[in-house]
Amino acid sequence: xxxxxxxxxxxxxxxxxxxxGLNLQFGLTRLVNFGVVAFFAVGAYTSGLLSLQGVPLxxxxxxxxxxxxxxxxxxxxxSLRLRDDYLAIVTLGFSEAVxxxxxxESWLTKGVQGLPGLPKLFAGWGGGLSDVAIFTVLAxxxxxxxxxxxxLTRSPFGxxxxxxxxxxxxxxxxxxxxxxxxxxxxxxxxxxxxxxxAFYAHFITFITPEQFxxxxxxxxxxxxxxxxxxSVRGAMFGSLLLMVFLEGSRFAKDWVPGVSEVxxxxxxxxxxxxxxxxxxxxxxHGLFGGKAK
Amino acid sequence: MTWIDFANLxxxxxxxxxxxxxxxxxxxxxxxxNRFPNAATGDLLTTGAYAAVAVQMLGGxxxxxxxxxxxxxxxxxxxxxxxxxxxKLAGRPMVASMLAAxxxxxxLRSLISFFAGHDQRTFDMPLVRAWNFGGIxxxxxxxxxxxxxxxxxLVVFVLIYRTxxxxxxxxxxxxxxxxxxxxxxxxxxxxxxxLLVGALSSISGVLLGMKAxxxxxxxxxxxxxxxxxxxxxxxxxxxxAVLGALLLCVVQELSVxxxxxxxxxxxxxxxxxxxxxxxxxGILGRVQLVx
Numbered sequence: 305x306x307x308x309x310x311x312x313x314x315x316x317x318x319x320x321x322x323x324x325g326l327n328l329q330f331g332l333t334r335l336v337n338f339g340v341v342a343f344f345a346v347g348a349y350t351s352g353l354l355s356l357q358g359v360p361l362x363x364x365x366x367x368x369x370x371x372x373x374x375x376x377x378x379x380x381x382x383s384l385r386l387r388d389d390y391l392a393i394v395t396l397g398f399s400e401a402v403x404x405x406x407x408x409e410s411w412l413t414k415g416v417q418g419l420p421g422l423p424k425l426f427a428g429w430g431g432g433l434s435d436v437a438i439f440t441v442l443a444x445x446x447x448x449x450x451x452x453x454x455x456l457t458r459s460p461f462g463x464x465x466x467x468x469x470x471x472x473x474x475x476x477x478x479x480x481x482x483x484x485x486x487x488x489x490x491x492x493x494x495x496x497x498x499x500x501x502a503f504y505a506h507f508i509t510f511i512t513p514e515q516f517x518x519x520x521x522x523x524x525x526x527x528x529x530x531x532x533x534x535s536v537r538g539a540m541f542g543s544l545l546l547m548v549f550l551e552g553s554r555f556a557k558d559w560v561p562g563v564s565e566v567x568x569x570x571x572x573x574x575x576x577x578x579x580x581x582x583x584x585x586x587x588x589h590g591l592f593g594g595k596a597k
Numbered sequence: 598m599t600w601i602d603f604a605n606l607x608x609x610x611x612x613x614x615x616x617x618x619x620x621x622x623x624x625x626x627x628x629x630x631n632r633f634p635n636a637a638t639g640d641l642l643t644t645g646a647y648a649a650v651a652v653q654m655l656g657g658x659x660x661x662x663x664x665x666x667x668x669x670x671x672x673x674x675x676x677x678x679x680x681x682x683x684x685k686l687a688g689r690p691m692v693a694s695m696l697a698a699x700x701x702x703x704x705l706r707s708l709i710s711f712f713a714g715h716d717q718r719t720f721d722m723p724l725v726r727a728w729n730f731g732g733i734x735x736x737x738x739x740x741x742x743x744x745x746x747x748x749x750x751l752v753v754f755v756l757i758y759r760t761x762x763x764x765x766x767x768x769x770x771x772x773x774x775x776x777x778x779x780x781x782x783x784x785x786x787x788x789x790x791x792l793l794v795g796a797l798s799s800i801s802g803v804l805l806g807m808k809a810x811x812x813x814x815x816x817x818x819x820x821x822x823x824x825x826x827x828x829x830x831x832x833x834x835x836x837x838a839v840l841g842a843l844l845l846c847v848v849q850e851l852s853v854x855x856x857x858x859x860x861x862x863x864x865x866x867x868x869x870x871x872x873x874x875x876x877x878x879g880i881l882g883r884v885q886l887v888x
Contacts (some may be wrong), residue, residue: 336692338699349793386873389634389691394873396636397866408859411774522699529696566715573707580700581682582691 310435314507316547317442318500322524323531323539324449325496331533332457332465333489336388339379339395340524342402343372343494344566345516347501349406349413352422352511361425364501372498373491384483399518407513418512425506438507449496450536466490519573523550526576529583532590541588549575598854601732611851612739614826614843615746615810619801620819621826621838622753623794629770629833630790631683633694638798638823639816640702645671645799646806647709650718651662660722664803667795674705675795676788684787702817711815716812720803721788742804749800753793757835764788770833771856822846825869831879840880 322340329335354364379398383391406413413419425441426434456462467475468482475482505511523546531542540561553572556565563571583591620638628636648667652658659665678701686694727734732866757763765786768776777783798816805815825844830837849861856864872879 330692382870382873385877388608388689388694391693392692393634393636393821394866394870397824397862397869401863404863408857411605415837420888475850519703522703525696538751559777567711570707570711573703574711577700577703577705577707581704584700585682585685587647589690589695 307432307435310432310439312551313439314435314442315550316502316543317439317446318504318507319524319527319546320446320540320543321442321449321503322497323502323528323543324446324536325493325500325522326528327533327536327539328453328456328489328496329493331535331539332462333468333486334388335486335490336359336382336392337395337490337491337493338392338396338518338521338525339402339558340497340519340525341516341518342395342399343376343497344501344504344520345392345399345402345406347372347498348505348511348516349502351502352497353412355423355506356419356421359539361423361506364506365499366597368502369495369499372501373495376486376491380487383488383490386493396518396521399516399521403513403516406516413513416513418510418514418525420510422505422509422511424516425503438503441502446539450540453470453536461473461485478527519576521581522576526583530554530587530591538555538590545591549579573591603851604733606850606853607847608733608735609739610806610847611843612743613850614846615743615750616804616840617819617826617846618750618802618823618842619746619797619804620823621830621842622689622750622835623797624792624823625827625830625833625835625838626766627794628827630766630787631679631687631694633683633691633698634795634824634827636695636698636820637678637702637705638794639818639820640705641671641675641795641798641816641821642802642805642819643709643811643813643816644674644705645795645802646811647713647718647802647813648799649720649803649806650713650811653721660720660803660807663720667803668799670797671802672792672795675798676791679787679791702820706813708816713813715813718806720806724809738807742807745800746804748795753797754835756793762786766790774832821869822849822865825865825872828869829872829879831881834879836880837879837881844880 309409317499322344325343326337326340329337350371351361351364351368354367355361359367379395384393389498407415408413411415424434426437428434429437464475464482464485468486508515527542527546529542530545531540532538550572553568553575557565557568560568607669620642623636623641624635627633627638645667648670649660649663652663652666653660682697683694683699686697722738725737727736757766765776765781768779768781769783769786773783801819802811802816804810805819823842826842827838828841829845830839830841845865848868849864852860852864
């Protein structure tokens with residue numbers, strides 16, 4: 305039971321990290337990133353591949369963050385020229401392009417077979433204890449990111465970001481150049497997703513391209529929008545809600561007899577779709593209010 | 598690559614382009630009038646294909662009749678989604694409509710895969726042999742597909758440019774406020790638009806199913822190409838959407854010998870990104886739609 309709770313906690317914290325990254329991009333700066341999973345995937349594969357070469361895990365994690373962040377640079381630059389709807393589809397297309405490339409370039413990534421046997425984080429500590437260690441480290445990192453985000457929001461830089469989200473034209477009229485900040489925030493959010501990917505890779509220890517479908521992106525969106533985007537509390541609460549939903553639907557299978565594993569996956573997807581529709585229709589500021597924008 | 602291979606790829610690209618032009622046109626109409634990219638277009642296409650499959654499974658129904666039934670079903674789903682969801686999101690940030698459209702897409706796709714499973718399906722139609730003109734091979738089915746797609750495009754263009762429905766639609770697209778001030782009632786007009794969008798998506802779904810196979814993912818996979826075609830041609834330009842689709846699909850087909858068929862979607866994405874970087878207004882688009 306404790307092992308199960310620990311595993312759920314780790315996955316919840318990984319989603320938290322993704323949601324916090326998206327919160328920087330969308331919640332604060334209104335950059336619509338529909339390709340969260342691409343940076344998650346690049347982080348997971350970067351760290352996974354490097355670790356198989358015997359690179360120390362700390363270096364792998366840093367490389368995952370840096371590479372995901374750098375990969376966001378061209379998309380961030382592109383975002384300067386795009387309205388949010390264009391950026392949405394471009395990032396969505398980007399994430400599919402990344403997934404297909406990972407799937408096709410099997411000389412590097414082993415393609416659809418995936419990468420098995422990745423070294424587990426804190427493996428030397430033994431099964432149960434290593435999970436507790438991963439959980440603790442992740443919790444500390446998520447805490448730091450929360451603290452950093454709150455600090456950022458209150459700093460002059462944060463006010464600038466909020467202003468970009470609210471009214472970019474007015475900001476330009478005041479002589480500020482929003483472009484650089486937008487790109488920086490996009491890269492920062494992507495780097496967080498990359499680190500989340502590395503944690504995922506070295507917790508699950510087996511990654512395949514199929515784990516990085518666009519649905520993951522919309523899980524994160526669902527969590528953030530439900531919790532209320534723009535606030536750290538919203539991102540945290542939304543991720544928790546998402547976890548309850550994901551795990552709850554796993555148990556729901558026992559109550560709904562006659563539904564196969566595949567059928568259940570369909571129902572879960574349907575629930576995500578319905579949730580996205582209902583929340584945007586009736587609770588645009590998150591389930592528990594939040595200030596109007 | 599000989600010129601015969603080249604010609605075959607070119608013909609295939611043009612046929613595919615005509616089919617992709619239908620969802621691209623549906624997207625560009627919604628984009629021009631309701632001002633958001635309808636990410637559910639692809640899954641409406643899937644809905645159309647599965648509706649036709651379902652009717653055919655009743656037994657003894659010819660494909661054209663099944664296709665008609667599917668057009669009616671999908672148009673109803675599309676208009677219903679406007680009435681229940683997107684109408685209420687008008688005036689809200691574009692992201693809200695987009696998220697809801699993604700949600701609707703997930704919902705449609707998952708309902709389909711829940712009831713119909715993930716197996717590939719095909720339409721019940723006779724197998725025909727390809728005509729061979731000295732190495733240039735043309736399938737009669739492909740010719741039929743191209744003809745139907747072209748006919749549909751023609752009908753839509755007549756609707757847009759030669760009827761009062763089209764005039765009103767273009768008026769709303771230009772300026773919703775001005776259109777309202779001159780007495781155009783948007784309610785019925787929007788429902789007609791969304792019926793048309795559903796019908797277009799459904800036909801392209803059936804045509805894609807005739808050309809290859811029907812799967813729950815087929816529409817989602819054509820979302821990025823349709824969007825790329827729309828952007829390439831210029832957002833809000835119906836003719837641009839068709840030209841963009843033809844150009845994109847020809848380029849995709851010609852790249853197959855170099856990159857293999859799996860990279861088609863990646864190529865769509867690259868074309869999309871390049872167009873947005875170099876000429877964001879597209880081939881025929883108006884600049885003010887892009888920041």
